[in-house]
Amino acid sequence: MPAEQSRLTWLIGGAQGSGVDSAANIFARACAFGGLQVYAQREYYSNIMGKHSYYQVAVADRALGAPRDQADLLVSFDAETVFLHARQVCASGGLIYDPKLAETPLERAAAMEERARTSLAHYLVDEQGLDETLGSMIQAAQARGVHCFPIPYRELLQKLADETGTALSSLKRVINLLAVAASCALLQYPLEPLLRALAAVFAGKAKVIKLNSRACELTYQYVADSFAGEKLARHLEPVETDQLRIYLTGTEAVALGKIAAGCSLQAYYPISPATDESSYLDAHALVPLKSPPGEPAKQAALIVLQTEDEIAAITAATGAALAGARAATSTSGPGFCLMTEALGWAGINEVPLVISLYQRGGPSTGLPTRTEQGDLRFVLHAGHGEFPRLVLASGDLSECFHDAIRVFNWAERYQTPVIHLLDKALSSAGQTLPPFELEGVRLDRGLRAYEASEGEYRRFAWSESGISPRTVLGQAGGMFWNTGDEHDETGHITEDPLVRDQMMEKRARKLQTAAQEIPEAEKFNLFGDPDAETMIVSWGSPKGAILEALEVLKAEGHSLSFLQVRLLWPLPARALEALLRRAKRRIAVENNYSGQLAGLIREQTGIKIEQLIVKYNGRPILSDELSEALKALLATKPGDSSSQKVVLTHGI
Amino acid sequence: MAYKLSDFKTEVHVDWCPGCGDYGILSSIQMALAGLNVPPQRTAIFSGIGCSGKTTHYVKAYGVHTLHGRVLPYATGAKLANPNLLVIAVGGDGDGLGIGAGHFIGAGRRNLDITYVLFNNGVYGLTKGQASPTLKLGMQTKGLSQPNPNEGVNPLMLALAAGYTFMARGYAFNVPELVKLIRQGVEHHGSSFIEVLQPCPTYNNLNTRDWYGGLDRPDPETGRAQPRVYSLADTGYDPLLTPEMSEEQTHELLGRYVARTSEWGERIPVGVFLINRTTSTYEERISRRIPFYTQQTPAERVIADEAGRPTVDLSPLLAELRVS
Known part of the structure; x- marks a missing residue:
């Protein structure tokens, strides 16, 4: 790609449940298989079906890390997407739409927010002097220089149905793919990486791959026949690369970090936008271990526990950490609100606990599927009373992975809760990256009393650093007691003013130790x-x-x-x-x-x-x-x- | 090695009120543990908040005094991470059936191999005698300014609905029987629920030791007290539910269960109400997917070599994500 065109922003929209995500996923992979790098961002409503969602995929021959406002190519197969996004397309960009929808009036985009509808009516009628139809949106876009390409999805599907002997009604799910294929064809991108993406996404489903591949070929042919004269200013070319790459989301990056860190129990309660991380972990409960060549592959267990609420999630993770597991929970703002009492319990009992917090719009239910960095002040002070905690915020997917390992090391080294601060934007970002390396990664399990002797061991023994050697439930010779009350060195309840001072100071010292030890x-x-x-x-x-x-x-x-x-x-x-x-x-x-x-x-x-x-x-x-x-x-x-x-x- | 009662006692001063039912329950737990032949360090006791929450500090075993209402999820996490631990959870009726009711149901549904002992005295003692979720409608214990406006929940009925697979009820001042029940509960594979009726001598002036003992209703002929608490086993009640039983037999047992657990007032049954052997434990369910789960436990997993390098091999997972 010429340098000035080194970034292309591709945007697809549609009703939730109509295949927008899978279309974007296929497009992103098609780009990646062509040696290009991708940054994708997904926007969606808190809704199962019908509300508008869209996916932006930025493509370049170099690494990208953020979404943009302006789109080079808008891909649509419903009316609402054209209404909402046509004005985002840059002047020389392109717009793919279904010509059958040209007469669709604004009011027929039933799921649209009223404010957006009013604003669009104003734009079309008052500013452009047009009527309130999709055709007018196209007309206004064309007037700005946008190339608009009608793709008759229904006719293409009919053709596919006739050719393959498949019922038309069962081909509805293919429309999104036709849109992707049309966009690739218009960008003069070769068919081969697209077919590879299909094969990867539908691996093991030969029939689906065959049908979809044929759909892509038909679309390419249609585009070649119909728009030979009209060219998009932008095109997409594969590049040669010998770099290995993976394509993954933020939640997957965090999950992989947890797996690498040896996390063996994650307790969670479903909540957007954190759940995808736990789902990934649950699907990978049998963790592959390194084994010498020739020996059978070894595995370890990663228990993912779906609890009855977030309080149970954090407390179960705490119980597991007391037993010696690297344990975590993953949540978003509303869930973390419920966890705060137990956060304090982990603090006073010096439990290594990891909390992955994906921030979303607050307060209350707020914007369940939208991003925000609104919880920084909250995590700093969450829980009553004063106790040490560490808070680490990741800024990109690579940091998500490495920080997910780091927070476990800190949790065990400083024996206190560590909050890994993430957000919806990171969770739903998709990115091509070089495969994560474990080469320089070291796991630090902190101070442990493996040889504690009965009767002498004191879990919360005084120490200069504030850190006392830890034992775990079930360990011979290391018996301890925990309590949410203030406790003495053995862990039994005390209200003695002097011991209270000592314990408050001991816990606080751990934070100073952390501040000194952690590299800049x-x-x-x-x-x-x-x-x-x-x-x-x-x-x-x-x-x-x-x-x-x-x-x-x-x-x-x-x-x-x-x-x-x-x-x-x-x-x-x-x-x-x-x-x-x-x-x-x-x-x-x-x-x-x-x-x-x-x-x-x-x-x-x-x-x-x-x-x-x-x-x-x-x-x-x-x-x-x-x-x-x-x-x-x-x-x-x-x-x-x-x-x-x-x-x-x-x-x- | 045989253990003695003293092996399970700490030096910590016990600060319950004189005459509290907690003493009988504490002794029963300690005696049951001594008889089980499990080393104290393989045992972890979890407690909630309230007078009963202090139990862990008096038992010489790993003791985790948790948050109000949250004892079961803490215990669940520990047991899941190390399925070879002997895990007992204890807590009060307010802790378990008020603030912790959601967890009570969650734990029953999982059927993890843990034992939950519920100290039921009908009041919130440590906060000076408010009505607990088990206090019956219209009762006015001495801390209340008016009769209780809520119906009391039936713990054993709730346990049945939640899916616990061992249900029993004991009485705090019948220690030998309670020791047996706790021991049976621990030995049962699956979630055991043991409700223990106990007087609160300070705040429950209705369901007192004398009331349970029937001192207010002497036999007209002998003049002897007629205790309200009676043994279910003495009636020939068979609590066993097995996969071999017919639907009719199952319904008959459940019918008896409902009838007996509903008795209150003049006659209060104690003993084992149900042993359900028709379902799997949570550990078994996990083991179906992870066959080595109980041998290579999550808690004991070696995650790094001596140099700290992770033992995990990420390459198969990264291969799934490959796009080149």
Whole structure:
């Protein structure tokens, strides 16, 4: 691909249940099989069937890490997708639609939000002087230079039915694939990697593969015959690569990290957007172990327990951790709310416990399937009373994997709960990556008293570091007691004021130990020009959009640095302060309302981050809207009060 | 090796009120454990919150005093991670059937091999005598300003509905019988539920030791007290449900179960109400998928070599995700 066209944004939409996900999955794999790299992001309603969902797949010959607002090619097979997304297509881009729907009026898109419908009516009627039909949307798009391609899905299906002797009614599920095939053909992408993707997705289902492959061939032929003259400005070419790649989602990356870390029990209660992680683990309950060549493959057990609620999930995981298992739970905001009492229990009893928290829009049920970074302040303080916890936020899928291992090491080393902070944007991001390497990975099980002698062992014995050698339930010679009450060194209840002080201080010391021991490279990353006047500060999933925006701005002559804070608690305040002081202008970018990290930094370092770019509409920060916002901010003076808080609002 | 009662006693001062039924239950648990021939360190006792929650501190075995209502999921996690542990959960009626009712049902449905002993005294003692979920409708114990406006839940009926496979009821001051019940419960493969009736001498002034003992209703002829509590076994009640039984026989047993567990007031049966051998344990269900589960337990799994390198081989999983 020519350099200026090195990124293509492909967008498919449709009613939930109509195959949007599988279409995007096939397209992403087809690109990957052609040596290209992919970043995909899924948006969907909290609904089983009928509401609008869409999938954006960005493709390039290099690694990508964020969604964009603007699409190069919109792929649709229903009306609502055209209405909602046509205006996102860039001027020279393309739009695939079903010509049968041309007369469909706006009001027939029944599942559409009223606000969107009103806004579209205004656009079509008042601004464009057109009527409220899909045909008008197409007309308006064409007027902007968008190439619109009618694909008669029904006719193609009929042809497929006649040719293969299959009933038309049973071919409905193929429509999404026709849309993918049409888009590939229009992008002049070869058929072969698409067929490979089909073979991979439908592995073991020869009949399905055959039927779908034929559907793709027919569509390619149709496109060649019908749109020979009309060309898309953009095309997609396979590239040669000898790099091994995998394609996976954020939840899969976390799950793989847990498996690598030796997690042997995960307890969970179903909740969006965390459940996919537990489902993956459950499907891989028999964990493959390394075995010497020639010997039969060995396996280990990973128990995935679906509990009656989130309280049972965290408490069962805690019980398993007490027995010696590496144990975890995985949840989202509402579930974590229920877990907080048990979080404190794990804190006071110094239990190594891992909680993977996928943030979603809050408060309450909020936006169950949409993203937000609204829980930072919550996880820092969740639970009554004071106890140590570590909080680590991942910014991309690679970090998701390695951090999932890291949090188990920390949990066991510091014998306390560790929260792995994730979000919906990470969970539903799909990405091509080199296969994860375990080469440098080491597992640290922390201080254990393997040879404890009966009568002398004290589970919570005083120590300089705050860490006491641990035994596990069932171990000979290491008997202990736990209680949610304050306890003495053996674990029995006490209300003695002196012992209370000692225990509070012992637990608190562990956090100081952690802060000293954890290497700086695991606490934060600094990207871009370290001497730049302007520093962006962020955490978690906006990382990808920020890095892309940095590139765009660099090309336009703006030099910036980006401080990605990873260890949010204990916050490496001194190191952050030194870095922050080097910048003249500091801008926090966060997927929440108030700039929670900016607030935490001010609390811990005294430094006020003057400018905030925030987004709280439930959609991830898009790289193009972010670079525009940054450009606008850079044009103002740092102290300009009108630019202190910029709210990003894009996303459907 | 044979164990003595003292092997299961700690030095911790027992701080229950004089005359509390908890003493009888604690002794029964300790005696049952001493008779089981399982080393104390292979035993883990979990408790909820309330007076009964302190039980773990008085028993010399791994003791985990958990959160209010959450004893069963803590115990479940430990037992799942190490199925070779002997796991006993204890808790009060408010803990298990009020705040923890959801877990009571969840545990019954799983049928994990654990034993749950419910201390039932009809009141929340440690918070000064509020009505518990088992206090009957219209009862006004001395901490209440008005008669209880809620019907009391029947723990044994709830246990049946939830799927426990061993159900029994004991009385805190009939220690020899309670020891037997706990022992049977522990030896049963599957989730055992043992309700223990116990007076709260401080806050339940209705269901007292004298009341259970029938001191208020002497035999008109002999003048001797006629205890309300009677042994189910003495009536010829057979609690065994086996796969060989016909539908009719099963229905007959369940009918008896409902009838006997519904008795309250003048006659209160204790003993084993049901032993259900028609279903599998959770461990068996897991073992069908993971045949080595009980030999290579999740808790004891070796996850790294001596240098800390993971023992897991990710390559088959990564191969599933390959796109090149």
